[in-house]
Amino acid sequence: MALAFSSSATIRGSFSEQNKVPQMGYFQPLDRAYHQPTAVSFSRRHSDVKPLNAEPKRNEAVVAAAATVAAPETAEKVEAEDYEKLAKQLENASPLEIIDKALEKFGDDIAIAFSGAEDVALIEYARLTGRPFRVFSLDTGRLNPETYQFFDAVEKHYDIRIEYMFPDAVEVQGLVRSKGLFSFYEDGHQECCRVRKVRPLRRALKGLRAWITGQRKDQSPGTRSEIPVVQVDPAFEGMDGGAGSLVKWNPVANVNGTDVWSFLRAMNVPVNSLHSQGYISIGCEPCTRAVLPGQHEREGRWWWEDAKAKECGLHKGNLKDENGNGNGGAHTNSAVVEADIFETQNIVTLSRPGIENMLKTEDRKEPWLVVLYAPWCQFCQGMEESYVQLAEKLAGSGVKVGKFRADGEQKEFAQQELQLGSFPTILFFPKNSSRAIKYPSEKRDVDSLLAFVNALR
Numbered sequence: 001m002a003l004a005f006s007s008s009a010t011i012r013g014s015f016s017e018q019n020k021v022p023q024m025g026y027f028q029p030l031d032r033a034y035h036q037p038t039a040v041s042f043s044r045r046h047s048d049v050k051p052l053n054a055e056p057k058r059n060e061a062v063v064a065a066a067a068t069v070a071a072p073e074t075a076e077k078v079e080a081e082d083y084e085k086l087a088k089q090l091e092n093a094s095p096l097e098i099i100d101k102a103l104e105k106f107g108d109d110i111a112i113a114f115s116g117a118e119d120v121a122l123i124e125y126a127r128l129t130g131r132p133f134r135v136f137s138l139d140t141g142r143l144n145p146e147t148y149q150f151f152d153a154v155e156k157h158y159d160i161r162i163e164y165m166f167p168d169a170v171e172v173q174g175l176v177r178s179k180g181l182f183s184f185y186e187d188g189h190q191e192c193c194r195v196r197k198v199r200p201l202r203r204a205l206k207g208l209r210a211w212i213t214g215q216r217k218d219q220s221p222g223t224r225s226e227i228p229v230v231q232v233d234p235a236f237e238g239m240d241g242g243a244g245s246l247v248k249w250n251p252v253a254n255v256n257g258t259d260v261w262s263f264l265r266a267m268n269v270p271v272n273s274l275h276s277q278g279y280i281s282i283g284c285e286p287c288t289r290a291v292l293p294g295q296h297e298r299e300g301r302w303w304w305e306d307a308k309a310k311e312c313g314l315h316k317g318n319l320k321d322e323n324g325n326g327n328g329g330a331h332t333n334s335a336v337v338e339a340d341i342f343e344t345q346n347i348v349t350l351s352r353p354g355i356e357n358m359l360k361t362e363d364r365k366e367p368w369l370v371v372l373y374a375p376w377c378q379f380c381q382g383m384e385e386s387y388v389q390l391a392e393k394l395a396g397s398g399v400k401v402g403k404f405r406a407d408g409e410q411k412e413f414a415q416q417e418l419q420l421g422s423f424p425t426i427l428f429f430p431k432n433s434s435r436a437i438k439y440p441s442e443k444r445d446v447d448s449l450l451a452f453v454n455a456l457r
Contacts, residue, residue, distance in 0.1 A: 083247060087228035091254070096125050098229050098251040102212055103131040106247070109209035109239070111136050113201075114154075114162065116147040117272055117282040119214025121252065121260050123158060124269050126212075136204050139164040140196040141172065142284035146274045153270040165200040172196065182286060189287060189302050191339050194381070196284070202236060202382055209238045210247040218256050219281065227253045235378040242442030243379065340405075341375045341384045346391035348402040352413070355404050359417060361434055367457055368400045368429040369449075370436075372414055374407035377423040383444040390449050399457055428456050 090098055102110055103126065111134035112122045126133035137151065155162055175183070175195055184192045205211060211233075217225050230249050238246030252260060257280070264271060274282055278290030281301050291300040350358070350370065358368065371387060373380040391401040406414035407423070414420035418427065419438045426439035426449070439452055 083230050083232050084228075087230045090229045093229070095121070095251040095255060096128055098249065099125045099212065100129040100131065102210065102230070102249045102251070103129055103133055106210045107132075108134070110134065110211060110249075111204075111208055112212045113137070113214070115214065115282070116143065116150055117214075118257070118260050118264065118275070120154060120269055120271065121263055122212055122214055123154065123160075124264075124267050125251065127158060135160060135162055137162050137164055138197050138200050138204075139166055140284050141167065142196065142286060144274060144282070144285045144288070146272055147282065150270065150272040157270050165204045167196040167200050171199070184287065184302075194339070198381070199385070203385075205233075205236045205238060205246055207239055208246065209240070210249060212249045212251065214252060215250045216252050216255060216257065216260070229253050237379065237382055241444065339375065341381060342371065342373065342387055342403045344388050344391060346395045346401060347388070348400060350402045350404045352410060355418070358429055359434055359436070363432055364429070365431075366398050366400055367431045368402055369394070369453055370402040370404055370427045370429065372404050372406040372418055372420050372423065372425040372427065374405065374423045376407075379422075380424045383424055386444055386446045386449065389446045390453075393446070393450060394453065399453060426452075428453065430456060 090101065093101075099122065112126060114120070114123065114135050114137045116137065123133075123135060126135075151162055154160075172195060175192065179187075179191075215227050217227060227250050229251060230247065232244050233246040233248040236246050237243070272279075272282060278292075279288060279300060280291055282288055283301055287302050289300050289303060355370070358364070358370075369390075371380075371383075375381075387401075394401055404410075404414070404418075406418065406420055406425070411420070414425075419425065419436065424444070426444075427436040428439065429436050437456060439449070441448060441452075
């Protein structure tokens, strides 16, 4: 999906009880007068990238905080809130009221995730609030031509720019060269989705404190039946880093698909032409097909796989294991079959004997930085890019960089001997000591990790 930001003129005011809309399809704008989007000063607090409308043509830079028009500044610190309590308070609220609350609370630090399907309704709701709003989307490189045409129509209809997040070209090249263009038909879609969708999304969310999604409970009964209208994101991190740093809003969670379409028709907004061809849930071209009458909408996605767990990874926190635990947070002690991470020649894979030997050596030739990880862990996946970059910076510096998979059978050992509390845990083994020093912060960007290493090397 790609980061794009649109804005209407800033209007002050709050959502009043008189304007609550109890039913989809019968909405009126809030009491704030609505103005067509106009340019406002772009905040450089999170990025030094110029607004796109300052350039003669679209800026192709992949920057999570870039925008055509930025919303006004918000306070640096968001007041702590009980989001479970807020979700209950908003359980019976209309999508319009929920989006209004989200935009009011997070201002320039929230954006709408737009997939190119019926979630265009989110953009229409945002317009109706009269507040500034931002929109982003992911361009995987495998979308239907109709979806690209739809993106263009939406930009023109709302007078906004959608700023697209793209997958890393080197990663895509490596995947395609080693496994071919359609490997997902043979070994599942997760690896391709992680490269083309999850990692670009993670970069986008690093520039936000909250995001708005079009998830509905009726979309996928096996994975989305319990989503709240607002929650602390169980799988991704926001700009402040660490668990709990990102809030996820699902304004249409309690709305059924029929009512969404009634709303779209009533408001006369553009829609993806694939919908008229039998497509309901729309993703990448090779992994999406039309459904037959009576079939559930998600049956058109990854139709060759288990129908109960159809998630690409963007909402992986919805998935649960056999014990009912969400994949976004805690896991059982059993190892999970998942493609490995931190795969680069600059990072040494340590075995159990190798890490045990490191614990015994008091006079090693060079210091080591080691991450204890589990490949299924969203937070480990989240720091993969920065850890790989750190390894590149430290190559030839005299500091070795390694990784040790510490889930499954190794978890108890790691907890007892390696100070493992949660994944990922980062340890520094000094040159002249066997005692490992644990990295104490949840900030896992390259600069923070490098400062830790330089302070101890």
